[in-house]
Amino acid sequence: MKIYYINSEEFLKQYDTEFLRQYASDMEFKSVKRFTQYTIGRYLVKAVGIRDFGIADTEIEIVNEKPKFKYSDICFSITHCGKYIAAAFDKAECGLDIEEMKERDLNALSKRYERDFNSVEEFYTFWTEYEAEIKLQQEMKGKYSTVFKNNYILTAVSADPTFSQPSCISCFDA
Secondary structure (H helix, E strand, C coil): CCCEEEEEHHHHHHCHHHHHHHHCCCCCCHHHHHHHHHHHHHHHHHHHHHHHHHHCCCEEEEEECCECCCCCCEEEEEEEECEEEEEEECCCCCEEEEEECCCCCHHHHHHHHHHCCCCCCHHHHHHHHHHHHHHCCCCCCCCEEEEEEEEEEEEECCCCCCCCCEEEEECCCC
């Protein structure tokens, strides 16, 4: 598995919203933030598909409510939080989630989820695993969580039982 991310603030210094419109698929968005997250995510997936996996036609289709390359077996999962948009790529089905760690009432969360959270990091590791597994849409066989950029948690899950960690987590340079 490979994971790439884009800092949207830095990205938007190089590209404008007109550039991003080609990745909007004629969709309507409730906010500029949602438009930016969606289109940068699609840009990232298509650009990595071409550059790193040699996919000639990066058309995306929705199968069982999950985006997939129409003409490739490479699987991907997109996530975004704050200024970061990230995508995981693998030969096996995968799920990815990122969340910014914020102060939380750990006692209330421990009661709600019937488990003991001793730190904010522990709660967000649990939560990003939960969200990534939803995106996986099948039984999780492998997982990896890490603190990302000091105050985010990033979790990748896979249908591959040999998965233990990504081969790379890197900023995508266009």
